[in-house]
Amino acid sequence: MPTPSELPPLCESDVDPDPIRQFRTWFEAAAGAGIDQPEAAALATADADGAPSVRMVLVKGVDERGFTFFTNYASRKGRELQVNPRAALAFYWGPLGRQVRVSGPVARTSREESVAYARSRPRGSQLSALASPQSEVIGSREQLELRVAELDASLGDELPVHESWGGFVLAPTAVELWQQRPDRLHDRLLYTRADGGWRIDRLAP
DSSP states (O other): OOOGGGSOOOOGGGSOSSHHHHHHHHHHHHHHTTOSOTTEEEEEEEOTTOOEEEEEEEOOEEETTEEEEEEETTSHHHHHHHHSOEEEEEEEEGGGTEEEEEEEEEEEOOHHHHHHHHHHSOHHHHHHHHHOOTTSOOSOHHHHHHHHHHHHHHSOSSOOOOTTEEEEEEOOSEEEEEEOOGGGOOEEEEEEEETTEEEEEEOOO
16 A cells, blocks of 8 residues: 555646546545445534534545435534534545545435434444433443343334434535645645536645
8 A cells, every 4th residue: 555655746637527426436446445334524514603513423424415424313413413503524634645634514314214223233232322311411331231122121123212312414516635744735625506507626734
């Protein structure tokens, strides 16, 4: 695998005119390079007063709609996205010297899509999602473990999916590609919506 300094400069003529397709190309390169959880991204949200918060999430789908992740709608990020439905994602693939920044409005996935994803997860993960009042103060870890055990014993093979569990799709209005270069002369290409398509501008590092 080439080091970041061995990669050629990132030129406008070398990237796909569609940022979703370009993201997939870079994502596949990150996965092929053996990077652990290349789908991990920092998700930034803000509350109604504009106070920001950020945390890592796993982006579970990227298609023509945008970038999809799942959470408890009653969690802090869920509540913030309800009152301020805009967000930003940042992917960082250190061994390749690359990052991608994405921003735009968010919308909830359909109930059907949320349930289908929830039921694709391991049983333990489904039980934890049912047991955890995400982002709320709890008394102890033992309290959570006891609740998981109770649910496991009382529920059948197909677990219910709580109404508060579901996904969000971030529909990008801006996507930035960043590639590390020697002497801090990094390449930055910014896609923004323009005339029904995408405009690509180079930013100074």
